[in-house]
Amino acid sequence: MMHPGSPRLPLIGRIHPTVVASIALLAFAGAARAQPLEPATLEPPPPESTTYDYSPYEQETIDLTVDKLGLEVDPQPDGKTVEGIEVVTLEVIEPRDPAPQFLNVFHTTSRRYTIEREVLLRPGERYRKVLVDETARNLRALPQLSVVICVAVRGSTPDRVKLLVITKDVWSLRLNSDVQYSSGGLEQVILQPSETNLLGSHHTVSARYELDPATWALGAQYTIPRVTDYQLRATAQANVIINRGSGESEGSFGGFSLGRQLLSSRTPWSWLTSTAWLYQTTRRFVNAKLATFDADVTPQDDQIPFEYRTRRIVHRTAVTRSYGWAIKNDVSVGAEYDLREYEVPAVAADPAAIREFTDERVPSSSTRLSPFVQYMGYTTDYVRVLDFETLGLQEDYRLGHSLILKMYPASAELGSTRTLFGVFAAAQYTVPFIDGLVRLGLESETEMEADRLADGSIQANWRVITPRLGFGRLLVDSVVLHRYRNFLNRFSLLGGDNRLRGYPSNYFVGHSVAANNIEFRTRPVEILKLQLGGALFYDVGSAWDGEDSLDISQSAGFGMRALFPQLDRVVLRVDVGFPIAQGGLPPGVAPASFFASFEQAFPMPNVQPPP
Numbered sequence: 001m002m003h004p005g006s007p008r009l010p011l012i013g014r015i016h017p018t019v020v021a022s023i024a025l026l027a028f029a030g031a032a033r034a035q036p037l038e039p040a041t042l043e044p045p046p047p048e049s050t051t052y053d054y055s056p057y058e059q060e061t062i063d064l065t066v067d068k069l070g071l072e073v074d075p076q077p078d079g080k081t082v083e084g085i086e087v088v089t090l091e092v093i094e095p096r097d098p099a100p101q102f103l104n105v106f107h108t109t110s111r112r113y114t115i116e117r118e119v120l121l122r123p124g125e126r127y128r129k130v131l132v133d134e135t136a137r138n139l140r141a142l143p144q145l146s147v148v149i150c151v152a153v154r155g156s157t158p159d160r161v162k163l164l165v166i167t168k169d170v171w172s173l174r175l176n177s178d179v180q181y182s183s184g185g186l187e188q189v190i191l192q193p194s195e196t197n198l199l200g201s202h203h204t205v206s207a208r209y210e211l212d213p214a215t216w217a218l219g220a221q222y223t224i225p226r227v228t229d230y231q232l233r234a235t236a237q238a239n240v241i242i243n244r245g246s247g248e249s250e251g252s253f254g255g256f257s258l259g260r261q262l263l264s265s266r267t268p269w270s271w272l273t274s275t276a277w278l279y280q281t282t283r284r285f286v287n288a289k290l291a292t293f294d295a296d297v298t299p300q301d302d303q304i305p306f307e308y309r310t311r312r313i314v315h316r317t318a319v320t321r322s323y324g325w326a327i328k329n330d331v332s333v334g335a336e337y338d339l340r341e342y343e344v345p346a347v348a349a350d351p352a353a354i355r356e357f358t359d360e361r362v363p364s365s366s367t368r369l370s371p372f373v374q375y376m377g378y379t380t381d382y383v384r385v386l387d388f389e390t391l392g393l394q395e396d397y398r399l400g401h402s403l404i405l406k407m408y409p410a411s412a413e414l415g416s417t418r419t420l421f422g423v424f425a426a427a428q429y430t431v432p433f434i435d436g437l438v439r440l441g442l443e444s445e446t447e448m449e450a451d452r453l454a455d456g457s458i459q460a461n462w463r464v465i466t467p468r469l470g471f472g473r474l475l476v477d478s479v480v481l482h483r484y485r486n487f488l489n490r491f492s493l494l495g496g497d498n499r500l501r502g503y504p505s506n507y508f509v510g511h512s513v514a515a516n517n518i519e520f521r522t523r524p525v526e527i528l529k530l531q532l533g534g535a536l537f538y539d540v541g542s543a544w545d546g547e548d549s550l551d552i553s554q555s556a557g558f559g560m561r562a563l564f565p566q567l568d569r570v571v572l573r574v575d576v577g578f579p580i581a582q583g584g585l586p587p588g589v590a591p592a593s594f595f596a597s598f599e600q601a602f603p604m605p606n607v608q609p610p611p
Contacts, residue, residue, distance in 0.1 A: 045130045046265070046326035046380040054149075055392040057526060057565065061090070061147055065166050077127045077152030077161040084123055084155075087115045090147070090168040092566050098528040099566070109169050110144060111200035117226065118142075119165060120264055127152060127161050134264060137382065137396045139167060142225075143204075144197050146170050146393060146565045169197065171567050180497055180505075181596045184287030187496075187505055188212050202226075208239055213288055214281075215250055217241045227258075234258045241280055251279035262322055262330070265380045273317040281345070283307040284493070287504030287588065293361060295353035302353040308362045311341040314611070318374075325380065332374040336408065340488075341365045360545070361509070364489045369415040370422075372408035374609060377401065383432050387473065388465060389600050391524040391531035391563040391571055397437060397604070402428040406609055420454065422447040426607035434467035441607050447487070456485035461605040472522035472533075477602050480514040492543060497595035498602055500541045501577030502555025504593060510543030514550070517602060521561070531563040537601075539577070554580040557592075561600075570598050 054062065065088055066073060074080075089112065091104045118138045120131040132150045139148040147168035152161045178190040194206030202225050210217040219239025227234050238254035259272030284291045284306040291306040318334030342363050344354060379400035388395050404426040410416040428441040440462045447455040461479040481492060492513045496505025499515040518538045524531035536558050542550045557577035563569070577593045579585060 045128070053386070054394070055386050057392045057529070057531070058147060058149060058394065060096070061166060061168070062149060062151060064096070065090075065164070066153065069164075071153040071162070071164065074152045074154045074161050078129055080127050080152075080155070080159050080161045082121050082123055082125050082127050082163055083160045084162045085116060085119055085121070086153070086162050086164045087112050088164065088166045089115065090166065092169050092171050094168075096529065097566060107169070107171055108195075108197050108200050110167065110197055110202065114200065114202050115139065115165060115167055117231075119163070120266075121163055127163070132163065133382065133384075134380070135165070136394075138264070139165075140394065140396060142202065144169060144202050146567075146569050148394070168565065170565075170569075178598050179596060181594070184289060184504055184590075185213075186211075187285060187288045208237075210239070212283075213285055214245070214283055214290065215241050215243055217253070219254065231263060232258060232260050250281055253278040253280065262320070265325055265328065268322055269320065270322065271317075271319045275315045276313070278310065278312045280310055281307050282310045282342075284506055284509065286495075286506050291506070293353075293357045295350070295356040297352045297356050298350050302349050302357075304347055304349050304353060304357050306361065307345070309341075309343045309345060310363075311339070313337070313339040318372075328376075328378050328380060330376040332376075333371070334374075335371050336368070338366075338368040340367070359489075361491060362489065363491075364487060365417070366488060367415065367417045368408075368410045368420075370408045370410040372406060374404070374406040376609075377403040383437060385435060385437070387468075387521065387523060387533070389571075389604060390569050391533055391561060392526070393563075393565065393569055397430065397439075399430050399432060399437075402426075402430075402607055404607055404609055418449060418454070420447045420449050424610055426609075428605075428607045433465065436465040436467045436473060437463075438465075439463045439605060441605050443607060445610060446485075453485050454487040455483075457481065457483040463605055468523070472520055475519045475521060476517070477519075477605070478516040479605070482512045486511050494541050494543045496593075497575065497597050500539045500553055500555050501537065501557055501575050501595060501601065502539065502579035502593055503553065503577070503589055505595075507589070508541070508543035508553070510548075511545045513541065513543045515539070515541035519601070524561075524563070529565065531565065533561040533571075535559040535561060535575070537575070537577075555593075556580060571600060573597055573600060575601065 069086070089110050091101070091109060092107050093099045093101050093103050095101065118135060120135045121127065136148055136150045139145055145167050147166065149166040151164050153164045155161045178188070180188040189211040191209040192206050194204055196204045198205055204223040206221050208217070208219045208221060217239045219237060221235065221237035223235040225233055234257070236256040239252060240249060241251040241253070242248070243250045255274060255276030257272060257274035260270050262270045293304040293306050294301045295304070315337040316334060318332045320330050320332040323329045340363065342365055344358050344362055347354065378398065381399045382396045383399055385395050385397065386392070404424065406424040408422045410418065410420050410422070412419045424445045426441065426443040428439065430437055430439040441460070443459040445455070445457050446453060459479065459481040464476045466474045483490065491509055491511050493506040493509055494500055494513050494515065495503040495507035499517060500508070520536045522534045524533040538556045540552060540554050542552050544550055555577045557575055559573060559575035562572045574596045577595070578591065579589055581589070585591065
């Protein structure tokens with residue numbers, strides 16, 4: 001998520017070249033929009049997804065559905081003729097769920113056509129499990145669904161089958177929320193009352209309320225997943241930020257986008273145009289309180305509030321041509337406008353101390369207007385697993401290689417603040433580990449000017465998820481980010497509800513970070529359809545600047561994970577962490593820290609182009 005900022009500036013003359021480039025790219029995309037979905041080459045299809053088993057909850061869903069419909073699962077469907085698609089959309093509250101079924105009156109179930117349009121097989125075609133697997137992945141990515149199961153059932157003759165697609169909606173009229181609470185108090189509340197399945201169409205309309213220790217924000221969003229026969233996706237949102245102390249407006253954030261996605265591994269063309277903005281006062285909160293900065297150049301504690309005005313605007317338009325099927329090669333061309341402006345507000349402190357704060361902790365202002373070309377290469381080989389990021393529901397992860405190379409020139413003569421040549425490169429490889437996996441990734445980002453290397457960073461990450469070890473899995477996740485050139489003066493935060501959970505949130509700050517987390521996650525226990533699991537963890541990490549020596553910190557603790565499949569695929573997480581420190585606890589660190597939030601502490605690493 002971008003974090004906006006400072007005084008507004010006129011943009012019309014400055015973004016005009018980008019708008020022109022955007023119009024040209026969209027015209028090119030429009031000419032290509034009617035291309036067929038078949039691959040351009042005769043490359044063989046990707047392998048079928050490796051599936052180890054269904055969870056007890058999912059197997060019960062299959063058994064109940066086929067029994068109710070009088071069907072029988074076909075164990076060997078490949079190559080048979082598909083004589084029909086059977087879609088079963090389960091209510092949020094079923095007879096087996098511990099809630100009265102009359103509550104379904106307040107929920108709209110997905111219409112049949114919203115599920116059918118994602119199915120990549122049609123009646124009369126041959127059954128191909130590789131396409132069924134991709135159908136399930138596409139449906140599983142939709143936020144309106146929790147359970148997604150695609151199975152073949154016997155047809156009217158031995159050489160025919162039907163595809164049975166079973167989906168279970170999450171509660172569509174809902175109060176989405178993300179509450180981050182620590183031992184220091186309430187750190188963040190996000191409430192997003194929404195209808196995520198308007199009239200069964202998967203349209204989403206929502207309001208948004210966001211609260212932190214200094215501000216609250218209010219806004220709205222509307223998302224249409226499929227617009228017109230060309231299956232465009234459109235989204236728009238706008239939010240205003242209000243200071244809790246003064247009651248006055250402090251900024252805003254929002255954006256809009258329109259585009260055609262790569263809807264399947266056989267879609268040849270996609271395009272996207274998007275604009276996002278963020279105007280705000282960026283603050284660093286430690287343990288739910290505003291942090292301060294103490295400069296080295298003065299003898300006293302300067303107590304400069306760790307805050308600065310941020311103004312960020314990003315516009316991007318791109319067209320992508322996708323080649324291959326089992327091995328994908330996507331080539332994108334586009335144009336970007338990236339405005340970053342930062343300013344420290346007036347504060348009663350020594351000017352030398354303010355300069356040090358600005359030099360060390362405030363990002364550098366910059367404007368970049370540039371074309372770009374990008375290559376992405378990856379496989380469409382997947383593994384289907386259980387109990388990684390969610391509980392009791394199937395999850396899909398891509399195996400093999402993922403490669404990204406993006407190049408973008410910028411010129412001061414065309415509106416940028418600097419003349420530079422930027423390169424982003426990333427590589428990732430994933431292999432299955434019985435019913436676990438191992439993933440390694442490496443990213444590098446550089447921006448070169450005529451006489452110097454202005455920005456340079458390298459990041460390595462790796463994750464090992466072991467096969468099930470009796471009652472659960474062991475997860476090891478590591479990341480190292482080193483910014484060896486830092487003209488943009490970017491920094492990272494460590495501590496709190498994600499890494500080093502025994503310390504207050506955002507307790508550590510530095511230009512570079514390293515962290516290693518070991519966590520044992522139990523299998524879920526089903527209690528009245530609630531999926532409930534536990535966790536034990538040990539965290540190690542450090543944040544540092546420049547040539548500073550690494551100061552390693554440690555913590556350990558335990559946690560709880562819960563999932564209601566009627567409501568979401570995202571787990572509720574509660575962690576209690578204890579700092580491990582020799583020679584006494586550092587200032588402001590309590591003997592224990594408590595955090596409650598949604599999603600696992602550190603999501604599955606995945607290389608992505610820079611935002």
